Amino acid sequence: MAGERVRIRGAVQGVGFRPTAARVARRMGLQGWVRNDAAGVEIALMADGPRISAYLEALTRALPPLARIDALERSEDPSFVADGFMIVASEGEGAPRAVVTVDAAACAACLREVLDPLSRRYRYPFTTCTHCGPRYSIVERIPYDRENTTMAGFPMCAACRAEYEDEDDRRFHAEPVACFACGPRAALRRMDGRAFSADAFSMMDEVDAVATLLARAEIVAIKGLGGYQLCCDATSDAAVAKLRERKLRPDQPFALMVRDLDVARRYAELDAGDEALLTSPAGPIVLLRPRVVDARPLCALVAPEQPCVGVMLPTTPLHHLIMRRLDRPVVCTSGNLHSEPQCLTPAEVDARLAGVADWALDHDRPIAHRVDDSVVRRMAGAPRVLRRARGYAPSWMPLVASPDAPAILAVGAQDKATFAISQGDRVLLSPHLGDLDSEAAFTAYLDSFAALSELYAHRPQRIAIDRHHGYRSAQWGRQLAAARGLEVIEVQHHHAHIAACLAENGWRPAGADDLVLGIALDGLGMGLDGELWGGELLLARYEGFERVASLKPVALLGGDKASREPWRNLYAQLMAEMGWAELDMNFAHLPVVQDLAARPRDLLDSMLRSGTRCPTASSCGRLFDAAAAALDLHRDAISFEGQAAMALEALVTPATLEAAREGEHYPMATPKLGGDGLPYLEPLGLWRAMLGDLHAGIEPSLIAARFHVAVADGLILLAMRAQRQHAFRVAALSGGCFQNALLLALVVDGLRGLGLEVLTHTAVPPNDGCIALGQAAIAAAGS
Incomplete structure (x- = not known):
């Protein structure tokens, strides 16, 4: 009888894949074996081709909840x-290519045990099985076996060992399996x-005691x-x-944690899609419309001037016990x-x-990798990841490249930092690592890179960086390339x-001429050429791009201060x-104009004339920010990125949006810079109409x-102007401004009205958390 080896790659380690493979094989009367190795899972079968094909189809249908097959050879x-x-037994030889499964929220079966007074794991806070619990956060080496995790220091008791070795138990080879003993x-x-x-x-x-402390308005640091x-009482x-x-x-x-869906429904508007996200294995923070609650309302300081609450x-x-x-x-x-x-440790x-x-509230299971909570918002008809971390990352994605493409390190951006490492035609995007402004944050970024590179034995042959030489990630990427003698590829941010x-x-x-409108x-x-961009229309493909239009370049009055003080953008726009x-002459009576008149106008106008600390930028x-300042939303200053724009979005109601769409629109023109240069969006009509509405007392x-x-x-x-001059059938949307649900939906609808297929982000954030993925895709395309 013929035999075959089947190589399976994907999320197949630590998720109950091997016992499932064995059960399906035995049910079909097949002989062979299954094992973990550095590349994923290998199955050996003694059967003819058709029977093996039938087996693989049955196995695919029977996959455990956390398993995923990416490739099968x-x-x-x-x-x-x-x-x-x-x-x-597992085989550990070879280059690591296995997928380390992401951490998963507690499953229903484990929670039943934890809450069952007759269970030996009653109220045990670290109950887990192959369907849930820690994975990436505890793994130190591949293959994913207990001795290669931070659970290595906890030898199993006899009862846990029996479950671990029982192929019919859902804790078969569940590496974090444990109990009170x-x-x-x-x-x-x-x-x-x-x-x-x-006892007081x-x-x-002591876990239950935390609930009392929270109810007494105490602040508790909880090791997740x-x-x-x-945590504190919201x-x-x-x-x-x-x-x-x-x-x-x-x-x-601030994000909120609630006991269950019933409590969530009291404080936020939920539908079936939201509930599915909240109860999914990823268990992300979901951004929802808040409800007005009479009894025990949310503190107003939880999410001030926000359209949603997380x-x-x-x-x-x-967490369930707390x-x-x-x-x-x-x-x-x-x-x-x-x-x-x-923080990762009590120290x-x-x-x-x-x-x-x-x-x-500490615990003694070490954390191998820092992972923050993920954030998801349903916008324009789909769930969209805005912060990709626990439950979603790190994970491998297909890359449009040849299987033998050089290994790439893409270092990402400065804010909402991630990095990416590629192996041939696949790429791994790191979890969200935050902004790299502080030394501690940058050190954490380097630690995460070192850990993932070691985990997958990744040795880059090219390093892709942003063109902005002030980014710490770009500076480090250049230094690393020089130290290792590697090629550096500078990638334009919006490309x-x-x-x-x-x-x-x-x-x-x-085909060779196939392009998209980005x-x-x-x-x-x-x-x-040193210009600052921020609102761009690009005719693009992986290998390159042409800038075909932009927003109007306007001075950043005061340089970096313009990103923190919205009034500066309003003044620059109006001037x-x-x-x-x-x-x-027309609007001196308006409070906003009187506010601007009281600013140091002589100095500001001098800066605008000379260009001193006033670089221009086509920034959306x-x-x-300027529009928010006109409506007195954080006009003087913001305390976090996007605060004014988020308040502007929060101001819009379904009724006023419908009225705006059906009523008279603010006019926008699309002339060319200098009369014959790049087409741009001219907002003069918008500002005149907006100030006119303020004069008319419009809400x-x-x-x-x-x-x-x-x-x-x-x-x-x-886009219509570009469509008349260039051939493209697809539009792609990206950038942090597309975290605005209103803007995203309006632009998607408009582009579809032009007959275009519209690509948007769902699994990867549209903000700078996606930059490393784009850098890797561009660097791979140059192979």
Whole structure:
């Protein structure tokens, strides 16, 4: 009888794949074996081709919840002989190519045990099985076996060992399997070091005591899957204000954890799609429209001036046990100070959070890799990942490249940093690593790179960096390339955005002349010849691009200050459009114009005339900041990126959006720079109409809606102009401004109205978290 070897790559280790493969084989009467190795899973079968094909089809239908097959290769092995079907020991030789499965939220079966007084794992906070629990956050080497994880220091007791070795048990080879007798333990402590009795807070245990502390407006640092979280009662004004003051986070929204869907429904608007996201194995923070609650309402400081509030369910048995008797939301935010990475150890908590948390709930299972909570928002008809971390990353994606393409390291951007490493025709995008402004954050970025590179034995042959030489990631990439003698590929920021969207959607050119219209909207990125871009229409493919239109370049008054003080953008926009004489003659009575008149206009005008600290930029983000300032939304200053633009979006209601779409639109023109240069979006008509609405006393919500519609209208006009001059059938949207649900939906609808197929981000963020993927796709295309 003939034999075959089947090589399977994907999420196939630590997810119950081997026992499933064995059960299906035995049910079909096949002989052979299955094992883990450095590349994934290998199956040897003694059967003819048709029977093996039938087996693989049955196996695909029977996959466990966390398993995923990315690639399957079959090869003949005529000499193979077997008797029965066995699960054999892992083979660790060879270059690591296996997929390390991402961490998964606690499954229903484990939670039933945790809450069952008759179960031996009753109230055990680290209960897990092959369907859930820690994976990436504990793995240190491949293949994914217990001795290669941070569970190696916890020898299994006899009862856990029996489950681990029973092929019919859902804990068969569940590497983190443990119980009270042999596994990690949680411990509560006061941050001031003083003694206490847990019995004063709970009749159960120290984990349950945390619920009492939260209800008493205390701040507790809780060690989760991928790092510490800071938690407090989200309905307590005193607790939330205390956390904001101590964490140095005055306005940026906090995420909420709720006990279950019933509590979530009380505080936010949910539909079936939202519930599916909340209860998925990834267990992300889901951005939802908040409800007005009379009894125990949310503190107003949780998410001030935001269109949405972030909500998640408990992700581990530990969190479920804490939330068990809390019928209110709890703030659950990263355990760090502003601009620093999450704490991973009790020592880091003592060093960095001593002045923030009142209590800490530690545990003794080490964290191998830092992983923050993921954030998802449903926009324009689909769930869209805005922060890709726990439950989603790191994970491999197909790359439009040859299988023997050189290994690439793409270092990403400065903010919302990620990096990517490629192996042939696949690429791994790291989890979200935050902004790289602080030394601690950059060190965490380097640590994550070192860990993932070691895990997959990745040795780059090319390094792709952003053109902005001020980015720390780009500086480091250049230094690393020089030290190793590697080729450096500089990638334009907005080209990387569009390439990331194309790569995520698996776009392949139909021919040498096949191009897409890319629309990239963000704050700033280094363009060509030292220009600053931020609102670009590119005729693009992986290998290159042509800039075919942009937003109007306007001065960044004061340089970097313009990104923090929205009034500067409003002043620069109005001076670029109409000048002070027209503004003063027609609108001097408006409070916003009186506010600008009180600014140091002589100095500002001198800066604009000379260009001193006033680089021009075609920035969409700064245009939105200017509109927000006109409506007195954070006019003087913002405390976090995008704050003014998010407040502007939050101002719009469904009713005012409908009125804006059906009523008279703010006019937008599309002339050429200098009369015969690059087409651009001219907002002069927009500003005159917007100020006219302020003069007429139109409600701010309708003005904000009309602004959104006008920007989308202008982009569609530019796309129509490009369509008349160039042949393309696909449009791709990327950039942080497309985190705005209104703008995204309006632009998608408009482009589809032009007969275009529209590609958007869903699995990868549209913000700078996608830049590394785009850099890798562009560098691979140059092979």
